[in-house]
Amino acid sequence: MSTDQTTRDATPEATPDAPPAPTGENPEFSTAPFDTDIRLDAGEDPGERMVLNMGPQHPSTHGVLRLLLEVDGERVHRVVPDVGYLHRGKEKIGETLGYHRYIPYTDRLDYLAPLANNCSATWAFEKVCGIQAPQRAQAIRTVCCELARISAHLLGLGAYGMDIGAMTVFLYTFSERENLYNFFEHLTGARFTTTYTRIGGVARDADDEWLRGVRDFCDGFGKKVDTWENLLTNNRIWRIRNEGVGVIPRDMAISYGLTGPVLRGSGVGYDVRKDRPYGLYADVDFDVPVGQHGDCYDRYLVRIEEMRQSARICVQIIDKMTPGPILADEPKFVLPDKQGVMTGMEQLIHQFMLITGEMDTPKGEVHSHSENPKGEAGYIIRSEGGAAPWRMKYRAPSFVNLQVLKDIVPGHLLADIVAILGSIDFVMGECDK
Amino acid sequence: MIHALANLGLGMLHQPIAFLFGFFDRAGDGSATFGWVIGKILLVLLVTHVILILAALMVWAERRVSAWMQGRLGPNRVGPEGLLQPLADLGKFMFKEDVIPGHVHKVMYTIAPLITVIPAMITFAVIPFTGSFETSGATGDTFIQSWQIADLNIGVLYILSVTGLGVYGLTLGGWASNSKYSLLGGVRASAQMISYELSLGLAVVPVVLIVSSLNLGDVIAWQADNGWMAFHQPLAAFIFMIAVYAETNRLPFDMPEAETELVAGYHTEYSSMKFALFFMGEYTAMTVGSALLVTLFLGGWTFFGLEQLGWAMGVLIFSAKVLFFLFAFIWVRWTIPRFRYDQLMWLGWGIFLPLTLVNVLLTAGALAMDQAWIMWILPLVLIASILIAAWIGWKRDEKKFQPLSDAPGVIPAGAATGEEASA
Numbered sequence: 001m002s003t004d005q006t007t008r009d010a011t012p013e014a015t016p017d018a019p020p021a022p023t024g025e026n027p028e029f030s031t032a033p034f035d036t037d038i039r040l041d042a043g044e045d046p047g048e049r050m051v052l053n054m055g056p057q058h059p060s061t062h063g064v065l066r067l068l069l070e071v072d073g074e075r076v077h078r079v080v081p082d083v084g085y086l087h088r089g090k091e092k093i094g095e096t097l098g099y100h101r102y103i104p105y106t107d108r109l110d111y112l113a114p115l116a117n118n119c120s121a122t123w124a125f126e127k128v129c130g131i132q133a134p135q136r137a138q139a140i141r142t143v144c145c146e147l148a149r150i151s152a153h154l155l156g157l158g159a160y161g162m163d164i165g166a167m168t169v170f171l172y173t174f175s176e177r178e179n180l181y182n183f184f185e186h187l188t189g190a191r192f193t194t195t196y197t198r199i200g201g202v203a204r205d206a207d208d209e210w211l212r213g214v215r216d217f218c219d220g221f222g223k224k225v226d227t228w229e230n231l232l233t234n235n236r237i238w239r240i241r242n243e244g245v246g247v248i249p250r251d252m253a254i255s256y257g258l259t260g261p262v263l264r265g266s267g268v269g270y271d272v273r274k275d276r277p278y279g280l281y282a283d284v285d286f287d288v289p290v291g292q293h294g295d296c297y298d299r300y301l302v303r304i305e306e307m308r309q310s311a312r313i314c315v316q317i318i319d320k321m322t323p324g325p326i327l328a329d330e331p332k333f334v335l336p337d338k339q340g341v342m343t344g345m346e347q348l349i350h351q352f353m354l355i356t357g358e359m360d361t362p363k364g365e366v367h368s369h370s371e372n373p374k375g376e377a378g379y380i381i382r383s384e385g386g387a388a389p390w391r392m393k394y395r396a397p398s399f400v401n402l403q404v405l406k407d408i409v410p411g412h413l414l415a416d417i418v419a420i421l422g423s424i425d426f427v428m429g430e431c432d433k
Numbered sequence: 434m435i436h437a438l439a440n441l442g443l444g445m446l447h448q449p450i451a452f453l454f455g456f457f458d459r460a461g462d463g464s465a466t467f468g469w470v471i472g473k474i475l476l477v478l479l480v481t482h483v484i485l486i487l488a489a490l491m492v493w494a495e496r497r498v499s500a501w502m503q504g505r506l507g508p509n510r511v512g513p514e515g516l517l518q519p520l521a522d523l524g525k526f527m528f529k530e531d532v533i534p535g536h537v538h539k540v541m542y543t544i545a546p547l548i549t550v551i552p553a554m555i556t557f558a559v560i561p562f563t564g565s566f567e568t569s570g571a572t573g574d575t576f577i578q579s580w581q582i583a584d585l586n587i588g589v590l591y592i593l594s595v596t597g598l599g600v601y602g603l604t605l606g607g608w609a610s611n612s613k614y615s616l617l618g619g620v621r622a623s624a625q626m627i628s629y630e631l632s633l634g635l636a637v638v639p640v641v642l643i644v645s646s647l648n649l650g651d652v653i654a655w656q657a658d659n660g661w662m663a664f665h666q667p668l669a670a671f672i673f674m675i676a677v678y679a680e681t682n683r684l685p686f687d688m689p690e691a692e693t694e695l696v697a698g699y700h701t702e703y704s705s706m707k708f709a710l711f712f713m714g715e716y717t718a719m720t721v722g723s724a725l726l727v728t729l730f731l732g733g734w735t736f737f738g739l740e741q742l743g744w745a746m747g748v749l750i751f752s753a754k755v756l757f758f759l760f761a762f763i764w765v766r767w768t769i770p771r772f773r774y775d776q777l778m779w780l781g782w783g784i785f786l787p788l789t790l791v792n793v794l795l796t797a798g799a800l801a802m803d804q805a806w807i808m809w810i811l812p813l814v815l816i817a818s819i820l821i822a823a824w825i826g827w828k829r830d831e832k833k834f835q836p837l838s839d840a841p842g843v844i845p846a847g848a849a850t851g852e853e854a855s856a
Contacts, residue, residue, distance in 0.1 A: 052613050060693040074617070074774055163693040165684055165771025171503035236826065237685055237770045250844075267843045290843050414617070415694050415773045 038070050038080060046070070049077055052414075056085045060163045060418045063428030065402070067417070076417065079409040081402055086432035091392050098388035099125045099199060100335065100355055107193040109396070110430040112155050113148035113373045114194045115184065117430075122197040123278060124368035124379035128361050128389070129199060129333040135280075136324040137201035139317050142279040143214065144187075144196065145370070146310040150221070151180045152373035153261075153303045153310075153425075160300065160422035161232060164241050169231055176224060179217060186210050200334030201327035215318045218311035225308055233304070242297035246408050246420035249294055253404070260375025261306060262401045262424055265291035265299035272371040279370075284316045296423035303425070333359060359387035374398050374427060396433055398426035477558075477582055484557055488716035489519035491759060498760065499767045523709070531705040534610075541609035546707045549602030549714035552595050556721045559588040561650050563734045563747030581649075588649040589641055592725060593634050596680060599718060600626040603682075603689055606711070607699035618698025621774060622682065622689035628781035629679035629686075635789035636673040639666050639796040640729050653733035663730040668792050668815045670730040672785050674758075677722035679781070681715060684766040688774055723758035727751065 038051050055066035064085035070078040090109060094102040106117040119141045126132060133141070154173040161169035181191040187210055188194040188203065196203050232238045248258070253266035263270055269290040273281040289305035291298030328334050335354055340347035353359075361383045369378035375397025384390040401424050409417055493508065493516060500507025508515035533539060561581040585591050600623055607619015640662055641647060644655045656662055663670040679686040690698035700711045727733060731754055734747035772780070792815075 050613065052617075059696060073620075161770070165687070165693070166769065167499070168503050168767050171505065175504055231768070232770075235769060237772055240776055241770060241773055269843065269845045290845070292843060413774060415771075418693050 038068055038078060048072065054417070055082075060421060062159060062421065062426065064432070065421070065426070065428055067405070069414075069417070071414065074413045074415075076409055076412055076414065079405060079417075081405050083399070083402065083428070084432050086428045088433065090433040091394055094392045094394075095389055098357055098359070098386075099128070099361070100359075100387070103197060103199075104193070104195040107195055108429055109394070109433065110152070110372060110374060110377075110398070110427045111192075112427055113152040114192065115144040115188075115196055116148035116152070116370075116372045117377070118194060118197040119145050119279070120368075120370040120372060120377045121379065122199055123370055124366065124381060125199050127366045127368045128364075128381050128383050129330070130362055131200055131328050131330045131333055133201045133328055134325045136205075136321065137326045137328075138280050139321050140187075140202050140206050140326070141197060142281065142284075142317050143206075143314050145279065146313045147180055147183060147214065149310045149373045150307050151177055152427075153307050154180075156373075156422075156425035157228065157300075157303060160419075160425065163418045163422040164238065166232060166235075166238065169228055172224075172228060172231075183210065183214055183217070186213070198327065198335055200330055201325070203338070205326045211318050211321065215315055218314040218318075221311040222308055225304060229304060233301070239297065241415075241419055242300060242423070243295055244293070245296045245412065245416050246423060247293065247295045248404055248408055252407060253294065256404050256407075257400050258375070258404060259397050259400065260371070260373070261299055261302045262375065262404075264289060265302045265423075266294035267292055272369055272376050276369070278368075280317055281313075283320070284313050286313050286316075296419050299423040299425075333361070354387075357387040360385055361387070369395070372397060374425060374430065375401055394433060396430045398428070398431040399433075402426050402431055473582065480557055480582055481554065484554055484717055484720060485713070487720050488713050489523070490516075491716040491719065492522065492712070493519050494759070495763050495766075498763045502764075502767050526706050526709040529705040531707065534702055536611045537702065538609040538611065541605045542702075543707070545602050545606035545609055546703070546710035546714070547602070548605060549599055550710050550717060552598035552602075553714050553717040553721055556592055556595050557724065558582040559585050559591050559649055560721075560724045560728055561653060561733060562724075562751045563744045584650060585648070587647045589637055589647045589652075589729075593630075593637065596633075596718075596721070597626075597630055599680075599714070600630075602711075602714065603699045606703070607689075610699070610702040612702050614695045614697075615699050615701045618689045618695045618701070621695075622699055625682075625686065625688055625777060625781075626680055628778055629676045629785075632672050632781060632785035632789050633676035633680060635786070635793055636669040636676060637729060638789075638793045639669050642793070642796055642800055649728055649733075652729060653735060656732045657735040661730065661732045665812055666730070666792070666796070667812050668788060668819070670726075671819070672789055672792075673730060674726055675785065677726060678762070678765070679777070681718040681722050681762075683715075683719065683762055685769050685772050686777060687766075687771060688777060719759060719762050720755065723755045723762070724751075726758055727754040 040046055049070050049072045052069040052071050053066070054069055055061040056064035061067065066082040066085065068080040068082060069076050088108075090105060093105055097105070103118060103121060106121040107114040109117045122133075122141075154177050158170035158173035161167075161173075184194055185191045187206055188196040248262065248266045250267045253263050253268060258266070259270065267290060269288050271288040272278070273286075274288050286309045287305075289302045289309070291302050327337065331350065333354075335341075336347040336350045341351045363383055363385050365380065365382045367378065367380050369376050371377075376395065377397055378395035380393040380395075381389045382391040404424075405420070409420060412420070496518070497507040497509075497515065499505075508518040511517040511521045533542060559581060561584075603622035603626070604619045607615045607617075607622065610616070610619075640652060643662070643665065644652050646652065646655075652662070659665070678684075682689050688698075689695075690700065695701070700708055703711060734751040736750045739746060739750060
C-alpha cells in the first residue's frame with residue numbers, strides 16, 4: 001500500500017505551463033457560448049461574491065430575459081444572459097405554413113410594433129415573389145411603420161422611465177399609445193394583432209378620416225414629446241442615472257452588429273431607411289439622430305428624437321398620398337379582393353388555392369431588411385419554389401442587441417443593469433422568436 | 434376625590450373640551466392622580482387611532498393623487514370617492530394566507546414588521562399638536578399642561594433615538610427572509626438610514642442651539658416669538674426635509690424596496706398582515722416625519738397669531754401643515770426618478786454631512802458672539818449660496834447635447850449608400 005502511494009507521488013506531474021489536457025470535446029462544437037451558468041476561471045476565488053438570479057420573472061427584465069449575475073455586494077462582476085424562454089420556432093412555423101399564412105405570426109415577433117413586423121415580412125416575401133406593392137400600399141405601409149415605431153418607442157420610454165423610478169412618464173406614454181391603438185383599430189380592425197399587410201399590398205384601404213386623424217396626431221405630437229422631455233431630459237437625477245452608464249464604444253457596437261437606436265446612440269448613423277431605402281423612405285425628408293457617447297442617456301435622446309422624426313415622416317407621406325389600388329395586380333401571388341371572395345366563386349377558389357399552397361415562387365435566395373423600432377430586421381429566405389420558404393432566417397434586432405450585455409454590464413451596479421436594459425429596449429418575443 | 438370631581442364639573446363649564454381638561458389636574462405635589470392617568474390613556478388612544486387612520490387615508494390619497502397626476506381615476510368605487518378603499522384593502526390583507534416561507538428565521542421574520550411600525554408610532558408621543566393650557570391643582574397651584582402625550586424635556590433626543598430604531602425592522606426583515614433580494618434590500622436600508630440619520634441629527638442641532646432647550650414645546654414657543662425656524666435655518670430645514678425622505682424610504686430614496694431592481698426589497702417574502710404592517714410603518718413614518726418637520730422648522734401649531742383663536746385652531750393649523758407635507762411626499766414620489774445607491778450615499782456623506790457640520794459651526798459661532806444681526810445674516814448667506822448653486826447646476830444642465838449635431842467621430846447617416854451602389 002505504502003509503496004503504491006510512493007510510486008504515485010513520484011510520478012512527474014504536468015507542469016503549470018503545459019497546455020491543458022484534451023477533454024475529449026470537439027472544440028468546434030463547444031457549447032461554451034450557450035453555457036447559461038456562472039463558471040469561475042481556473043483557480044479563481046469567488047470570495048464573498050454571490051450569484052443572483054434576475055429573471056425570467058423580474059419586474060424590469062421586460063418579459064422573460066434571465067440574467068445570471070455574479071455580484072460583489074451591489075457591484076456586478078459577471079453576467080450571463082439566458083434567452084429562449086419565449087422560443088416558439090417562428091422560422092420553422094414559416095417554413096411549414098408558407099408565405100401567406102405566416103403573416104399573422106409576425107404580429108407576435110416584436111409585439112410592441114406588430115405593424116412594422118407585418119411590413120418587413122411582406123417586403124421580404126414580395127422580394128421572393130419578385131413583385132412590388134402599388135404606390136398607395138407602400139405609402140400606407142410606411143405610415144404604419146412609423147406609427148409602430150412611435151408606439152414601440154413610447155412603450156420603451158415609459159418602461160425605461162419606470163425602471164429608473166419615474167412612474168408618471170409611463171402612464172403618460174401609455175395614454176398616448178391608446179391613441180395610436182385607436183388608429184390601428186380603425187385601420188386594421190385589431191388593436192394589437194393587426195395582421196394588416198398582404199403580399200402585394202395591404203388588407204384594407206385607409207380612409208380619409210383615418211389619414212386626417214393620423215396627420216393631426218403627428219402635428220401635435222412634438223408638444224407631447226416636450227412634456228415628457230420636461231420630466232426627464234434635464235432632470236438631474238435622470239441624468240446622473242444615465243450619463244456614462246452602459247457605455248458601448250463605437251467599435252464594440254459595430255463588431256457586435258448592433259443596429260437601431262443602440263447603434264446610433266454609439267455614434268454610428270446607420271439606418272436602413274436612409275442607407276438602403278425601401279418603401280417610400282427615399283421620397284421623404286428626415287434626419288437620423290446620432291449619439292456621441294454611446295451611454296444610456298444618448299440612446300434615450302436618440303429615441304426621443306426618432307419619435308419626432310417619425311411624426312415628420314408620417315405628415316410628409318400623408319400629404320403626398322394619392323388614391324390608387326392597394327393590391328398589386330399579380331394574381332399568381334396576390335390574394336384577391338376580400339369583398340370579391342365573399343361574393344364570387346372564382347375569387348373564393350383563387351384565395352383557397354393561394355392559401356392552401358398552390359403558389360409557385362421563383363427559386364433563389366433573397367435578403368430583405370428594414371428598420372424596425374428595435375433595429376434592423378432582416379430576412380434571408382431560400383426558395384426552392386412552392387408556397388413556403390425552403391429555409392427562412394429572421395434576424396431579430398433584439399437578439400443581436402442583447403449580446404452586448406456580457407461586455408458592458410460587468411463593473412456596474414445592480415441599479416445600472418436596470419438602466420442598461422431599459423436603454424437597450426429589447427423585446428423578448430422577437431429575441432426568442 | 435370630591436374636589437377633583439368638583440373641579441371636573443367646573444372644567445366642564447368653562448373649558449371647551451372640559452372632560453379631558455378636568456382629568457389633567459394633578460395632585461398638589463404635582464404627582465399624577467387617577468383622573469390624570471385616565472385622561473392620558475384616552476389621549477394615547479386618540480392619537481394612536483388618528484395616526485392609524487391617517488396612515489390608511491394616506492394609502493388612499495397616494496393612489497388618488499397619483500391617479501390625478503397621471504390622468505387616471507384611481508380607486509373610486511368603495512364608498513364616496515373611494516374613501517373606504519383602505520378598509521377594503523385591510524379586509525383583504527386580513528384574509529390573505531399568512532405565508533411564512535420554510536427558509537426564514539421565524540422569530541425575526543415575525544417581529545421585524547412590528548419593529549418597523551412601533552417606533553414610528555411612539556415618536557408621536559412627544560409632538561405637541563396644539564397650544565398648552567393652565568390647570569390648577571388641588572392646592573390651587575397652576576401647572577402648564579401641553580397637548581401631547583408626554584411633555585418630555587428631552588423631546589428632541591427622544592425623537593432622534595426612537596426614529597433610529599425603525600431601521601432594525603427593515604434590516605431584520607431583509608436578513609430573516611433568507612432571500613437574496615431581501616438581503617440586498619435590508620443591507621441598503623441599514624446603510625441608507627444610518628447615513629441619513631447623521632444629517633437628520635445634525636440638522637436639528639442648530640435648532641437646539643438657538644432655542645437652548647430640547648423640549649418641543651419650547652421650540653414652538655421660540656418660533657412663535659421669533660419667527661419660524663425655517664427662516665433662521667433654511668439650510669437645516671432643507672436638509673432635514675431631504676433626510677426625512679430618506680429615512681422613510683420614499684422616492685427618490687426608495688432604495689430598500691426599489692421594485693424595478695430588487696423586486697420588493699426587504700419585504701419580498703412577506704404576505705398578508707405582515708406585509709401590511711411594513712406598509713403601515715412607511716406611512717406612519719411619513720406622518721411622523723412631516724409632523725417633526727412642521728414642529729421643528731415651521732412653527733408647529735402656530736401660524737402668525739392665528740392660533741390664539743383657540744385650541745381647535747391650533748389643531749387645524751398643525752393638521753394643515755402636516756397634510757401639506759404629506760401631499761409633498763406623494764407629489765415628489767410620482768414626479769422624479771430614483772437615485773442610484775452609490776449616488777445616494779455620496780449625497781448623504783459627501784454633501785449633506787459637511788453642509789450640516791458647517792451650518793452647526795456657523796450657528797454656534799454666531800451664538801457665541803451673541804450678535805443678533807449675525808443670526809439674520811446667516812440665512813441670507815445660505816439662501817444666496819443655495820440660489821447660486823442651483824443656478825450653476827441649471828446652467829450645466831442647459832448644455833443639452835443635440836443628437837442631430839455633426840460631432841467629430843460620428844459616422845453620419847447615409848454613409849453606406851455609396852457602398853450599396855458599388856456592390
